[in-house]
Amino acid sequence: MRSRARDSHALFLLPGALAFLAVVVVPFLMNTGVSFTDWRGVGTPTWSGLANYRELWGDAAFWASFRHSLFMVVAMAAVPTAVGLVLAAALFDVAGRPGGGRITAILRACFYLPQVLPIAVAGIVWSWILAPDNGSLNELLQAVGLGGWQRDWLGDPDIALYTVMAVMVWVQLGFPLVVFMAGLQRVDPQLYEAAELDGAGWWRRFRHITLPQIRPEIHVVLLWCTIAALKVFGAVYVLTKGGPGGATDVPSYFSFTTFFEKTQVGYGAAVSTVLTVIILVLTVIGLKLQTRAEDGEEGIAR
Amino acid sequence: MRSAVRRYPVLVALCLAALFMVVPFLIVAMNAVKSPAEYSANGPLSLPEGLYLDGLKNFWERVDYSRKLLNSVLISGSVAVLAVVLSVLNAYAIGIGRVRGRAWVLAFFVLANTLPQEALVYPVYHLSKEAGLYDTRLSVIIVFTVLQAAFGTYLLAAVLGRFPREIVDAARIDGANAWQVLWRIVVPVSRPTLGVLLVFFFIWTWNEFLLPLVMLISNDNQTVSVALGVLQGQRLMDATMTNAAALLGVLPALVFFLVFQRTLTRGIAVGAVK
Numbered sequence: 001m002r003s004r005a006r007d008s009h010a011l012f013l014l015p016g017a018l019a020f021l022a023v024v025v026v027p028f029l030m031n032t033g034v035s036f037t038d039w040r041g042v043g044t045p046t047w048s049g050l051a052n053y054r055e056l057w058g059d060a061a062f063w064a065s066f067r068h069s070l071f072m073v074v075a076m077a078a079v080p081t082a083v084g085l086v087l088a089a090a091l092f093d094v095a096g097r098p099g100g101g102r103i104t105a106i107l108r109a110c111f112y113l114p115q116v117l118p119i120a121v122a123g124i125v126w127s128w129i130l131a132p133d134n135g136s137l138n139e140l141l142q143a144v145g146l147g148g149w150q151r152d153w154l155g156d157p158d159i160a161l162y163t164v165m166a167v168m169v170w171v172q173l174g175f176p177l178v179v180f181m182a183g184l185q186r187v188d189p190q191l192y193e194a195a196e197l198d199g200a201g202w203w204r205r206f207r208h209i210t211l212p213q214i215r216p217e218i219h220v221v222l223l224w225c226t227i228a229a230l231k232v233f234g235a236v237y238v239l240t241k242g243g244p245g246g247a248t249d250v251p252s253y254f255s256f257t258t259f260f261e262k263t264q265v266g267y268g269a270a271v272s273t274v275l276t277v278i279i280l281v282l283t284v285i286g287l288k289l290q291t292r293a294e295d296g297e298e299g300i301a302r
Numbered sequence: 303m304r305s306a307v308r309r310y311p312v313l314v315a316l317c318l319a320a321l322f323m324v325v326p327f328l329i330v331a332m333n334a335v336k337s338p339a340e341y342s343a344n345g346p347l348s349l350p351e352g353l354y355l356d357g358l359k360n361f362w363e364r365v366d367y368s369r370k371l372l373n374s375v376l377i378s379g380s381v382a383v384l385a386v387v388l389s390v391l392n393a394y395a396i397g398i399g400r401v402r403g404r405a406w407v408l409a410f411f412v413l414a415n416t417l418p419q420e421a422l423v424y425p426v427y428h429l430s431k432e433a434g435l436y437d438t439r440l441s442v443i444i445v446f447t448v449l450q451a452a453f454g455t456y457l458l459a460a461v462l463g464r465f466p467r468e469i470v471d472a473a474r475i476d477g478a479n480a481w482q483v484l485w486r487i488v489v490p491v492s493r494p495t496l497g498v499l500l501v502f503f504f505i506w507t508w509n510e511f512l513l514p515l516v517m518l519i520s521n522d523n524q525t526v527s528v529a530l531g532v533l534q535g536q537r538l539m540d541a542t543m544t545n546a547a548a549l550l551g552v553l554p555a556l557v558f559f560l561v562f563q564r565t566l567t568r569g570i571a572v573g574a575v576k
Binding site: 015090173241265275283 | 320324418444530563
């Protein structure tokens, strides 16, 4: 009886199993397999063993793309988490005062807005603002007498990466902010009151109460933002196309151009396989952390 | 008195930061309603002198924007509904059916969820060509139904794992089969969570870029995101056109945001796992 009930439930997995087989498992195995071959996308792939990976090892463009990935991790995980924490704590303070609830809701909405924008659209908005001639930023600098600071923000190989990073901070900030604000609601207000009575200033309360109390959220946010940073594609495609001269190339864009522009499918598959391994390792570590956090306290991924 | 003085700097700083976040939207809106002549005379920072809507209208017609909107709505809507159905079926087997090996099944869905699309994109492109599905909206619907359902399964399995056992058992004793329990009891009770998933799947699919960019090459099938991204990538747009494109791209997102604000900002605690 019991086992029959189980078997009947297993049938519910059937559509999902077939769909995942066709869309995820088979393509993923094919991609991994192709990474050990030489293939131009037509005809039969020829086995080449680890040749693609050996080539990757010596490919400066590949290493550069992963180095830029680290910059993206700073821009999409580290900075938004740090800034998001301070902003969330400050907003939470304001929300606690009389009449603060409405203001907080509006401010939070402003910070979150870029998160719902398609990245392609965010890219259009910013590449127009940052345009060298007639772009709003350069015009603004001119208007306030800082004309000497005008730059070709996305076209200068020395600063393009930092410009993209700044845009990504803008895009990403709302996510940690909203998660942290939700997390702060869990914190017992008496902790703050007691600390205030003891004469602890804002900064000390932030360090000794806020940070430890929402540590699980911080871990989760850092991890998922890091993964998102490693996957970043649309922003680079729209803002710089990896340029100028590869100055903003990232692994996902690198594999995209290798697949579809150079049609070196085997090589592109090797790039994406390396990226996948890194992301899967991070995911497993993250899930371990998350389970431990959930065992420790009330669940965070509610 | 002192607390008021201390409160204001923080509030002012917060408002300034929030303003910085929305300023790009304001600049775009301001310039999308300027005529090219006015734009070149006064630059991007002046307030518009009147409402010039021809730029928007020209852009709309030139890229056949109605068609792009229709494609996006069709694809995102189908994906949202189908992915929720698929997630419910999977999660029902895992969370309530407690099938054997469910921990492994769940781990599989989690990994599928974080898998970078770069690792799937070429085979999906190749296979869809073989299957005659390349450059069809159906291909994108199928792929994203599955990818979104990976997240949906993960989330719903946890929610259904806490589903009150007594209700299910009582229904079984009354003679309901597993199918009836799912549609008559589990789905109606879980409706709020399913609603959140529906909204998230819709918006996430709307914003997707890489796979639709690869799969949808003909103008008639492209989504809003792909069409605007490709136009921008070609660097063929002048300032007025860029602004029109940006404003028309921002508007649907703004509408979703206003309509679903509560779901989005509250449900993000749910979405924290994505």
